[in-house]
Amino acid sequence: MTGLLWLGLALGLLLGSGLAARSMGAHRWATLVRSHLQQLESGSVGAHGRLPSPTKFDARELGGLPAPVQRYFRAVLADGQPIIAAATLWMTGSMNLSVTAEQWKPFTSQQQVVTRKPGFLWNARVAMFPGIPAHVEDSYIAGHGRLMAKVLGWFTVAQSEGQGEIARGELMRYFAESPWYPTALLPSQGVQWKAVDAAAATATMVDGPITLTMLFRFGDAGLITSVHADSRGAGVGKDGRMVMLPWDCALSDYRAQDGMLIPMAGEAAWVRPEGRKAYFVGRITSLRYALLP
Template sequence: MAPWLGLILCLATVTAAGLWAYGAHRWAGAVKALHRSLGAGRIYAPRNGQAPPTCYDPRELEGLPEPVQRYFRAVLSDGQPIIDAVTIEMAGTFNLSHTGEQWKPFTSIQRVVNRRPGFLWDAEISMLPGLTVRVVDSYIAGVGLLHAAVQGLFTMANVRGDGEIARSEFMRWFAEAAWYPTALLPSQGVRWEAVDAHCANATMVDGPLSLTLLFRFNDRGLIGSFRAEARGSMVGNVMVTAPWEGNWSNYQTCDGMRVPFTGEVAWIRPEGRNPYFVGTVTSLKYEFSQ
């Protein structure tokens, strides 16, 4: 029996390797198509009949809440070029449990564009040695997408549309703007309203979607956290909403801007705070308006 057993194991290994290679190839093709859509959805036309600025002018801070003015002065220098796009590589851990602790390591690469707002997050979560879950999170031309598949083959979640999933993904783009801070300027369409000496609400509109997030600024004037009172997430096969918040830390200077290199994000559920993402930037590559 030993030779036959060895042959069976060899065939099983070859079959699995072939499936994994096919899954990786199919996933790469799907992600490439999404990248094309993200590029096609960019808008270069003037806003309100005027060409958007290509550099930061501190005069546009006039009238903003004091903590917001401190923030921009802390992270931008006069004449800072406006960010057009950025590619972000990260590594960290992801909690797969909605109620407990099931942390798994991940790596990801994310492409972000700022006109119109959009992003594509392509992640690989390691479940076991040799077994991964591929995840795409995106907001492209007003459409949200969450797709997760074991080895890129066996679907665990696949939600796409212009309803709550679009709102959820647009909210992620907005919350992560600390990585591309010029996107938070009034000239880029953000409206700021004072809350107190350390907090302000920011509102942005994209098509039919209008979002407001609470940003809290730390003693150095930097964004320390953000919060939304309701964001949609998939729990099983059901989209539910819950308060959502995140913390920024490990600020560093990159291309003349102060941006956070570490982030932690959590859901606030009835049973308590449920952190699910801790990540650290390993690479930031900016593209600026010209």
């Protein structure tokens, strides 16, 4: 009986220590993310005078745009729609953590987006194993890209950050997700459109030294169904160089939100020589906007 008592005490201590470590790790992670969010918000505040843009959508600015782009804006925006300054998105979904196998793990996340100085911060909690979460930040803040993951908020399992291709790749995510904050795609917000065919157009945006051009495809209803980049950094290879691959972002399930039509589902995939392979599937559960007055 004494042995069982000591075993129970030992297990209780281990469990208590594990719970304490998880709680402390979560607090440590929240503090780190909060500091990055402050950088995101301060950069946005300082950019209010960056573009001499209107505060509301005026349908007259669509003149001269490619036909599928005009159909898209007329489908998702009403004339007079206030310009989106910031957005908060809550999402659930799953991520494949393996390049070669199927290791899908569920996640929940909250994402902050600012549009006056393009930037975002995706803060996710991924269920690695029962009771063992990994905290993940994917962000683009003031020209700086970051991908960071810590198990229990303590142990770093992935980290890459900086300018160059890392920042470029994160800005691609912001651009591909713009249908979630569609006024950011308007010409008055700095985006240039060029016709490709009756169902596609390229869009170009500039932020500091980075210029991006991506292919937007439109469905029969005039809505954006996918965004494609010919080359995006997919990680570092054995030789230490960034591996560049084509990248796709699919969007679907458009629904009315604050007077606009917004896609509630998204999927990201790498296009490898052996074919297209999805690694991220997400669904928006809640969405909130900050609009220009």
